[in-house]
Amino acid sequence: MVNPPSRKIDERLYVNRYNVHSENHLHVDQSKCQECRDKPCTFSCPVDDYVWDPELKRLTVFYEGCVECGACVVVCPYHKIALDYPPAGRGVNFRFG
Amino acid sequence: MVSEAGVGPNILLAVKQVPDVSELRLDPVTHSLLREGVPSVLNPYDRYALEAGLRLKEIHGGRLTVVSMGPPQARKALQESLALGADEAVLLTDRAFAAADTWATAYTLSVFAKTIPFNMVLTGLKAIDGETSQVGAELAEFLDIPHASYVRKIDLRGDMQGVTIERQLENGYDVWELPLPCLLMVAKEFGQPRLATLQGYIRAKRQKIRILTAHDLEALGANSAYFGLKGSPTFIPKVSPPPAKPPGTIWSGDPKESVRKLVDALSREGFV
Amino acid sequence: MSTEKFDAIVVGAGPAGTSAALTMAKGGLSVALIERGESPGAKNVFGGVVYKWPLEEMIPKFWEKAPIERKIIDHRMVILGKDSGFSVSYKDDYLGMETRGGFTALRSRFDPWFAQQAEEAGATLVTSMPVSEVIEEGGRVVGIRAGRGKENELYAQAIVAADGVMSTVLQKAGIRGPPAAEDVAIGLKEVIELPSDTIESRFNLKRGYGARLDYLGSVARGKSGGGFVYTNSNTLSVGIAVLLSHLLELRCKPYEILDEFKSHPVVAPLLEGGRVKEYQAHLIPEGGLQSIPPLASRGVLAVGDAAMLCLYPEGTNMAMASGVMAGKTILESKKTGDFSIQRLMLYERLMKESYIFKEHSRKKNYHNVLTSGDRFNTDYPDAITEIMRNILVVDGVDRGTKHAAARKVIRDKVGYVRVLRDLYRDIWSALPW
Numbered sequence: 004m005v006n007p008p009s010r011k012i013d014e015r016l017y018v019n020r021y022n023v024h025s026e027n028h029l030h031v032d033q034s035k036c037q038e039c040r041d042k043p044c045t046f047s048c049p050v051d052d053y054v055w056d057p058e059l060k061r062l063t064v065f066y067e068g069c070v071e072c073g074a075c076v077v078v079c080p081y082h083k084i085a086l087d088y089p090p091a092g093r094g095v096n097f098r099f100g
Numbered sequence: 101m102v103s104e105a106g107v108g109p110n111i112l113l114a115v116k117q118v119p120d121v122s123e124l125r126l127d128p129v130t131h132s133l134l135r136e137g138v139p140s141v142l143n144p145y146d147r148y149a150l151e152a153g154l155r156l157k158e159i160h161g162g163r164l165t166v167v168s169m170g171p172p173q174a175r176k177a178l179q180e181s182l183a184l185g186a187d188e189a190v191l192l193t194d195r196a197f198a199a200a201d202t203w204a205t206a207y208t209l210s211v212f213a214k215t216i217p218f219n220m221v222l223t224g225l226k227a228i229d230g231e232t233s234q235v236g237a238e239l240a241e242f243l244d245i246p247h248a249s250y251v252r253k254i255d256l257r258g259d260m261q262g263v264t265i266e267r268q269l270e271n272g273y274d275v276w277e278l279p280l281p282c283l284l285m286v287a288k289e290f291g292q293p294r295l296a297t298l299q300g301y302i303r304a305k306r307q308k309i310r311i312l313t314a315h316d317l318e319a320l321g322a323n324s325a326y327f328g329l330k331g332s333p334t335f336i337p338k339v340s341p342p343p344a345k346p347p348g349t350i351w352s353g354d355p356k357e358s359v360r361k362l363v364d365a366l367s368r369e370g371f372v
Numbered sequence: 373m374s375t376e377k378f379d380a381i382v383v384g385a386g387p388a389g390t391s392a393a394l395t396m397a398k399g400g401l402s403v404a405l406i407e408r409g410e411s412p413g414a415k416n417v418f419g420g421v422v423y424k425w426p427l428e429e430m431i432p433k434f435w436e437k438a439p440i441e442r443k444i445i446d447h448r449m450v451i452l453g454k455d456s457g458f459s460v461s462y463k464d465d466y467l468g469m470e471t472r473g474g475f476t477a478l479r480s481r482f483d484p485w486f487a488q489q490a491e492e493a494g495a496t497l498v499t500s501m502p503v504s505e506v507i508e509e510g511g512r513v514v515g516i517r518a519g520r521g522k523e524n525e526l527y528a529q530a531i532v533a534a535d536g537v538m539s540t541v542l543q544k545a546g547i548r549g550p551p552a553a554e555d556v557a558i559g560l561k562e563v564i565e566l567p568s569d570t571i572e573s574r575f576n577l578k579r580g581y582g583a584r585l586d587y588l589g590s591v592a593r594g595k596s597g598g599g600f601v602y603t604n605s606n607t608l609s610v611g612i613a614v615l616l617s618h619l620l621e622l623r624c625k626p627y628e629i630l631d632e633f634k635s636h637p638v639v640a641p642l643l644e645g646g647r648v649k650e651y652q653a654h655l656i657p658e659g660g661l662q663s664i665p666p667l668a669s670r671g672v673l674a675v676g677d678a679a680m681l682c683l684y685p686e687g688t689n690m691a692m693a694s695g696v697m698a699g700k701t702i703l704e705s706k707k708t709g710d711f712s713i714q715r716l717m718l719y720e721r722l723m724k725e726s727y728i729f730k731e732h733s734r735k736k737n738y739h740n741v742l743t744s745g746d747r748f749n750t751d752y753p754d755a756i757t758e759i760m761r762n763i764l765v766v767d768g769v770d771r772g773t774k775h776a777a778a779r780k781v782i783r784d785k786v787g788y789v790r791v792l793r794d795l796y797r798d799i800w801s802a803l804p805w
C-alpha cells in the first residue's frame with residue numbers, strides 16, 4: 004500500500020500557501036520507474052511528493068505539495084521528470100520567500 | 101438608459117476584489133487566522149460572470165464594461181478583467197465608500213450603472229468574503245430591472261428583446277425568459293472560466309482604468325448619505341468563529357483492517 | 373490586434389531580470405518582464421541577505437524606501453562540530469550605515485518592490501505567466517510562448533533569460549540542459565516567527581539592525597553543506613544547503629538535515645519558542661566557473677542563476693550585476709540598431725572583465741572543497757572540537773603539553789602538509805570573506 008507523505012511534512016506544508024491547480028504539473032515515465040534502482044525522487048523531494056508503491060509497482064505523485072524547486076528533475080537518472088510550471092500563478096505562493 | 105436594438109449588447113459587469121480566503125489558514129497552535137501575505141484576488145465567482153460576458157460578446161459583439169467599488173488595490177481585479185477581454189474598466193473608489201454593507205454597495209454601483217447604456221448586468225453569485233449573495237439582487241432593485249440568480253446558461257435573442265436562461269437547482273434546472281434589461285447572477289455551473297493570455301495582459305497594462313470618486317458620483321446625482329458606513333443599515337454586533345470540531349479518528353495500516361474498524365465505528369454510532 | 377514587437381523580453385522577475393528590465397526601461401527601451409508567479413517573489417526563495425552593490429547603482433539611496441528587514445552589522449561564521457561551534461565574528465555599526473554590510477529581506481516583499489521600480493521606469497510587467505517555449509527563426513531565438521495560440525506569443529529583438537537555476541528559456545533554446553547534481557545544492561529554509569524584541573535581545577542587536585550567522589562543518593552528516601540563521605524584523609530565516617549529489621549519497625530526506633541543524637545544541641537556543649510560518653525549498657547553483665553556460669548565444673543573454681552565476685552566499689548581487697550588463701548590452705544594440713548575435717556578444721566581454729568573473733576565478737577551487745573528500749566536514753571540525761575541549765578545560769595540565777597534544781591531533785587527523793595545502797589551495801580561495 005502507498006505510504007502517504009509523512010506527518011512531519013504535512014505539518015510543515017500546512018503553513019504554506021498553495022493555490023492548487025486542477026491538473027498535475029509533474030509528469031513521470033512509469034516504465035522508467037520500473038527499471039529505476041534507487042528511485043532518488045522518493046527521498047530527494049523536500050515535500051515527499053513521490054511515493055513508490057511496491058505492490059502496484061507504481062510511482063504515486065502527490066503534486067499538491069510541490070514547492071517547484073526542481074530537485075526531482077535533476078536527480079532522476081533517466082531525466083524523465085517533466086516539471087511544467089502550473090499556469091496562472093497556481094501552485095505554491097510563498098508569503099515570505 | 102437602454103441602448104438601441106440591433107447593435108450588440110452593452111453588458112455591465114460588477115466585480116469585487118476579495119482576500120483570497122481559500123488561502124487563509126488557522127494557526128495550528130493558536131487557532132487564529134494566519135492573514136499575513138494573503139493577497140487580494142478577483143472574486144472567484146466573478147470569473148464565471150466574466151466568462152458569461154465574454155461568451156456573449158463572442159457571439160453577439162457589443163461592449164463589456166466592468167465596474168468595481170473598492171480600495172485602489174481593486175485595480176488588480178479590473179486589470180485582470182481587461183486582460184480577459186473586457187472593453188472598459190471603472191473603479192469607484194473613495195474613503196467615503198469604505199465599510200459599505202451590501203445595500204450601500206448596491207446603491208453606489210447603481211448610481212454608476214444609470215450613467216451608461218446597458219442591456220444586461222452580470223454579477224457573480226456571491227463574493228467569497230461576505231458570502232451574502234445580496235449585492236446582485238439589491239442592485240437590480242435599485243435599477244428597477246428583473247433579476248435571476250444561479251444562472252448557468254444564457255441565450256440572448258439576436259434582436260436584444262429578451263433572454264432565455266437556465267437556473268441551476270439542487271436537482272435539475274429552471275428555464276426562465278426575461279425581458280431586457282435584466283440582471284443575472286452567474287453560477288459556477290456556467291462553465292470553466294478562461295485564463296488570460298499573454299497578449300491580453302499586455303493590452304490590459306496599456307488600458308486606462310476610469311476612476312470615479314464620491315464627488316464624481318454626487319455630480320451624477322448620487323446622495324452621499326447612502327455611501328459607505330454611514331449609508332449602511334446593517335449592524336454587526338459581534339463576529340465569532342464557529343466552535344472547534346472534535347478531532348477525527350485516523351486508522352492507518354492495513355486497508356482491510358482499517359475498513360473493518362470504520363464499519364464497526366459507523367454501526368456503533370448507528371449510521372449503518 | 374496586431375502583435376507588436378518589444379525591444380527586449382526578459383523572462384523572470386527575480387533580481388537578475390528586474391535589473392535588466394530596469395536598466396533598459398530607464399534607457400527608453402520597450403521591455404516586457406514576464407514572471408510566472410502571481411506576483412514577483414511568490415515562487416522565490418533565498419537565505420536572506422541582499423548587498424548594497426549593485427542595487428545602489430540602479431536605485432540611489434534605495435535603503436530609504438526598499439522593504440528592508442534588518443541592516444546587517446554582525447557577521448558570524450561558525451564551524452560546527454558534532455555538538456560544538458567555533459566561531460569568528462565581526463560586528464561594526466559602520467556596516468549598518470546605508471546598508472554597507474548588506475540587509476536581510478524576504479523575497480515576497482523585496483521582489484515586488486524591485487519590479488515596481490522597473491514598471492515605474494516604463495517596463496511592462498506581466499505576472500502569473502509561465503513561459504513554456506521559445507520561438508526560433510533562422511538559428512536564433514526571436515520570441516517566447518506562454519501557452520497555446522498566437523495570443524500567447526511575444527516577439528522581441530533580444531531575449532534575456534533571467535528565469536533562475538532551472539531556466540526554461542535556456543533549456544528550450546538548447547543552450548544548456550538541467551543542471552547536474554554536482555552543480556546544484558538544494559536549499560531548505562523555514563521562516564520562524566519571534567517577537568522583534570526577543571530577536572534583538574537574543575542576538576544582542578539594536579532595533580533595525582541584524583546579524584547573519586553562516587554555519588560550516590558538521591551540517592550535513594559529514595557531507596558538504598552549510599547552514600544559516602539570518603535575522604529579519606520579526607522572523608528568522610533558518611536554512612541549510614546540501615549538494616544534490618551528496619544528498620544522493622546520503623540517501624536521506626533533505627528536511628532531516630534541516631531538522632538536525634535546527635536541533636544542533638549551538639543553533640537550537642536561537643530558535644527557542646519560535647513558530648514556523650513557512651517551509652521552502654529551492655536549488656542553488658554551486659558549480660562555479662565550469663558550469664557557466666554560453667552567456668550570449670543565439671539572441672539570448674543568460675543572467676543570474678540561469679547563467680549559474682551564484683557564488684554562495686552571494687547570488688542576488690551577481691544576478692543584479694549581470695542583469696545590468698545584459699541591459700546595457702541591449703541598450704547599446706538599440707543605439708546602433710544592430711541586434712546581431714555578434715553585437716550581443718558584448719555582454720560576454722563585459723562579464724569577463726567584471727567582479728563576477730574575478731570572484732568566480734578566485735574561488736575556482738571552491739567547487740573542489742565542496743565535492744572533494746569529507747575532511748572539511750568531519751576531520752577538521754572533529755580536530756577543532758578535540759583541541760578546543762582539551763585547551764579550554766583547565767585541569768592542571770600545562771598549556772605546553774596541551775599545545776603539543778593539539779599538534780598531534782592535527783598530524784593524526786589530517787596531516788600538516790595537507791592542512792597547508794588545503795589552506796593555500798582550497799580554504800583560502802573558498803572563504804566567503
Ligand SMILES: Cc1cc2nc3c(=O)[nH]c(=O)nc-3n(C[C@@H](O)[C@H](O)[C@H](O)COP(=O)(O)OP(=O)(O)OC[C@H]3O[C@@H](n4cnc5c(N)ncnc54)[C@H](O)[C@@H]3O)c2cc1C
Pocket residue numbers: 114115116143145146149167168169170171198199200201202205209222223224225226227228229230231232233234235236334336
Ligand atoms: C460591517 C461591514 C464592514 C465592511 N467593511 C468593509 C471595508 O472596510 N472595506 C470593504 O471593501 N468592504 C467592506 N465590507 C463589505 C462591503 O463592501 C459589502 O458587504 C460587500 O461589497 C458585499 O460583499 P458580499 O460578499 O456580501 O457580496 P455579495 O452580495 O455576496 O456579492 C455578490 C456579487 O455582487 C458583486 N459585488 C459585490 N460587491 C461589489 C463591489 N464592491 N463592487 C462591484 N461588485 C460587487 C459581485 O459581482 C459579487 O459577486 C463590509 C461589510 C460589512 C457588512
Ligand SMILES: Cc1cc2nc3c(=O)[nH]c(=O)nc-3n(C[C@H](O)[C@H](O)[C@H](O)COP(=O)(O)OP(=O)(O)OC[C@H]3O[C@@H](n4cnc5c(N)ncnc54)[C@H](O)[C@@H]3O)c2cc1C
Pocket residue numbers: 088383384385386387388389406407408409412413415416417418419420421422423501502503504534535536537539540541559560561611612613654655656675676677678682685686687688689691
Ligand atoms: C536557500 C538559499 C539561500 C540563498 N541565500 C542567499 C543570500 O543570502 N544572499 C544572496 O545574495 N543570494 C542568496 N541565494 C542565491 C540567490 O537567491 C540567487 O542567486 C538569486 O535569487 C538569483 O537571482 P535570479 O534573478 O537570477 O533568479 P531567481 O531569483 O531564481 O528569479 C528567477 C525568476 O524567474 C521566474 N521564472 C522561472 N521560470 C520561469 C518561466 N518559465 N516563466 C516565467 N518566469 C519564470 C521565477 O518565478 C523567478 O521570479 C540563496 C539561494 C537559496 C536557494
Ligand code: SF4
Pocket residue numbers: 031032035036037039040041042043044045053062078079080081082083084
Ligand atoms: S527517479 Fe525518475 S525514473 Fe526513478 S522512480 Fe523517480 S521518476 Fe521514476
Ligand code: SF4
Pocket residue numbers: 029047048049050051052068069070071072073074075076086
Ligand atoms: S519540484 Fe521539488 S517539491 Fe516539486 S516534486 Fe520536484 S523535488 Fe518535490
